[in-house]
Amino acid sequence: MTALNIQYVNLEKSENLHRHRTQDFSSSRTLVVRRGDPFRVSLQLAGRPFNPTADKLRIKVMLGRLYVLMPVAYSKKPAPSPRWRAYFDPESLDLHNPSIFILPPASASVGFYRFRLSVLNGGRWKTNAQARFALLCNPWCSEDTVFIPFEDQREEFVLSDSGLLFMGTAMNPVARPWSFDQYEPGVLEACMNLLQVSPQHQKNSRRDYLKRNNPVYVGRVVSAMINSEDDRGVLKGNWSSDFKQGVHPSAWTGSGDILKMWANSGYSPVKYGQCWVFAAVMCTVMRVLGIPCRVITNFNSAHDTNANLVIEEYYNEMGQKLKLSADSIWNFHVWVECWMTRRDLGQDMDGWQVLDPTPQERSGGVYCCGPAPVKAVRDRRIDLIYDIPFVYAEVNADVHMMIVRDGRVLKRDKDTERVGALICTKAIGFPQLQNITRDYRHIQSPTLSIRSRNSAVSNDSTLPRGSSESSSGSSSESSSEGVVLLLTLDKAPVAGEPIRFTVHAVNKQNVAKTMKVHFNAQAKEYNHSPLDTFWETHGVLQLAPLEAKVVKQHILPAQYEDVVGDNMINLAVVLEDTATQERFLCSEEFNIASPQLKIEIAQEKSVVFNEEQVATVSFTNPYSHPVSGALTVAGAGLIQGKVQFRMASLSPGGRAQQNITFTPGMLGTKMLQANLELQSVNFTTIRGFKMVFVHRA
Template structure:
């Protein structure tokens, strides 16, 4: 019985099961009349849900005896007739069984690997994930149709995509990009899905405050893995939100290099969604495989804030005639960027950049704590390169050349000398080339703004202005730096938008180069005493360490967690730690099961409202 739906299955002595219908049998060879075993097998297309069953036994004289029970039926990626069958064991281990992972953030040139605990084996999480389906408007309005539709992972995934956000229903998470999180938890403070799903269930399905894209994606990944649907979290760097559908994102700058909030379109430095693995009989076999699903509420799909499943193959081939939401996802990875300078009421347009959006699309590699570049699955890459670093530098250099070349003879290039690190000066060069055969007097405007990954810009925190003279065909290199004291408020989740504008004082022609980057935070280090002999149910020791790289003392709270390793979280208060000093904390943990596990730690700094993180992945062996 599934809700009010039921089926009567006679128990036979035939042990041959069917993949297309329910079957119940008892083994005549090993039949124990005092304690018989009854086996029930489900068809590969059975609906997901919590089933009740009633076993009735009739005696020859007509007496009836009954037993009652229940079981939970999930999708089965190990069954080759199931719509979510994924053929490799290491992929099933990664995309279904793994209860921890990495979310990639920051920028394509300076990735941040954020640990996340999916928590699918934690107490109560299975039941809560089933309640995501039960609380949906589709189930509430017509439970019979909902139950019958749950044999289709396409249907299930659309329900979950809508239910992770709460815009149209009693969904799990409330989104907030305002910067004011007083009524809830700052999105960057979450470390796993379990606490969010538990809070949602315990509150009677009131939305948990607050989420942003990586939180929505990670929680959806948990729910899908619990339901047996292979799922992975994907990051799209420089993700376009094309509101008018013209595949062009306009970005505006002032004459002094200030980036302006003039456009309804936007580019997020990174955006996270999920991919789920399934067949698409509704579209044809060519569209089977990974499907994009995005639970972050951005655009409505069939009147509801959800997105997908959009076949990755359809996005790559621009099959915008197919279901679901392919045009929106296509724009997220393919839109062009047009940069415009607004000066004294005049518009100076600088040529389009077709490489920046979707510059890197990646997910966690199977079995290893590193990224897998899947950009080529989404788009045709004109000049594929073998490494992330070369690809990133090629993109940024190409973009700069294209943007600069529109200034009719004066080129400007903006280059970071090295990856910016918290506590060190940000050093960069401005290279100016005069391709004219006449001397040029140029105004030089430099501007640095803090920005959040989702396009919100703050005021200028550093600027520099001057005038340079360029002889015919001369090349000048200006060396600049931003000191730690000038950017210290930026350390944390923020990024920096750095721009240089050149203005020809004679012709009033403009040239612009810009770069967005994140500042690398220090990391916590985690060491395990005897890493090669970790087995279930045996207490282990780990050491979490932090060295203060900042120029001032820092203090805060250290939190250590690990699904299947530690019950709940362990907290330590850290007293003020002076610059250059190191602190260590020892913790114990006891693994509960075999497999890849992750210990993660975060240090919330009181001084600048940011978090420093660290993680350690290891394998728990059989005893």
């Protein structure tokens, strides 16, 4: 019999991408498939047809220097197995152009593979063809350790290439749009190369390849590789005010630019990142690898440096917050959760796992964190791996607030509710905040004065400002046997409007009191102690026996606009009893809601694939002074790259608008986002987004 002559192998890319739900990776030159499901390759023969009883074929699949040899069997799809399989399906076999199905096990390692097809000819194996493919985890496969049971979850946590990151404060969360960009050209390759560049691979590539079948291992490697503290990681962190050597963290709008910049530089760290950038880039990498991932925000996140579950804060007698403690509370901190089975810990720990790529503390000698099961954090299972005590402290530490003078504590209060006040993520399928605090903490009753926890975010805005069932502000309380002191924001502050707040003082005794009153406001970054005081006022308050008084105050826009920018405000009030020298302290940290860019699309409900559309971006200046800046518009799957425009000086109350033409290149729900970087003393960016559904033509 003449030898079987195979001219070439067709990877049937279109069919396989659709079968494996990887069609959005079509820009990659590599076939992308998921483990646990077969993919088909067809053979183009020259000469005689295939003879199932006489012709023997085998396939060699290679990952680095690791390989497996498997004969091509003549059978139906085999049952799930920990071994690779290759087979002809007898029910659909075309003897002139036969198809081979290759079935990776659900426990195969992720990575770039090669395979060679050989034919037995005259007692010798002859290689006839070879090709390359990328293998990802498979959340659709019940045997895979990343299997997640519902389609809407898989759509949101694996396939979605855009989302929202929540910033600001618990009383006034701000939804920031982010493009994960996992389908942009070059991103898949950068994510795969991240594993190759890791110290684990460089030290022992064989061991690394073998362990890449486990999402727990992959998660730790990626967590360490997103930051550059121990390796050739993606991002260099910078929490100073000097970003001249790179990009301000607030300027990034998506992961694609960062990952491609890193890869194109020969794997030099990209400057600069902060927590939300680290987390968003890690979310991209994990989704590319097929591991379900979502971005989490913890408002009032504790960094407990001495592991005593207590955060100390110090104020002077005038209400100015002091930099005297190594402990800190970030107004918000952002990490990711990944969904996986924890065979190393038992099925009780399956589900969402905390992974934090922001370099804060070392874990196993490396700047990484997790995966810590969320269930273990909630139940304080500090006996388990990985990093559960650190994450537990981030959401559960107590706060001790002290007034000090000359090293002596004059007043001490304890707050057990502030840390972990709100833990949230983007809701499935909607641009909306989902409150998941109870996943992390055992809460008996709602935390005081947390606003907008489940408020919807409109498609072109941030969260509604100050919506609440009771009051529209936030409050802090201090009390003793003598006086009750309460500080309340009248509403969530908005740029261009006065910050209005109220102090309630109650004399609980039958003795008249003369109280000195000190108000103090300091600008602060979300993760730092406050800067110098920018506003203060002082006075005297007379309280008759058992009297309650209300004091109204406000800070005008002209007093805070040039200082705050994208920063927060720490506001404090101190009462001092002139007779007893007893002091009472209340403080509140809050953000000021920025103005928004409005995005409108003329034919919003009929946006069609590959047809030109027009969007209009508009901005109204709410500030008390003229502004100018640069407008950037982007949208993965909608716009190639980014488009930029200059906005001329706009007077207070003035309105500017810009038309943008775009042609959708992908189907489904996509995000169009716009950012206006204002030219001012502080780095201030105005943002807006619009969710766009692209229909088939």
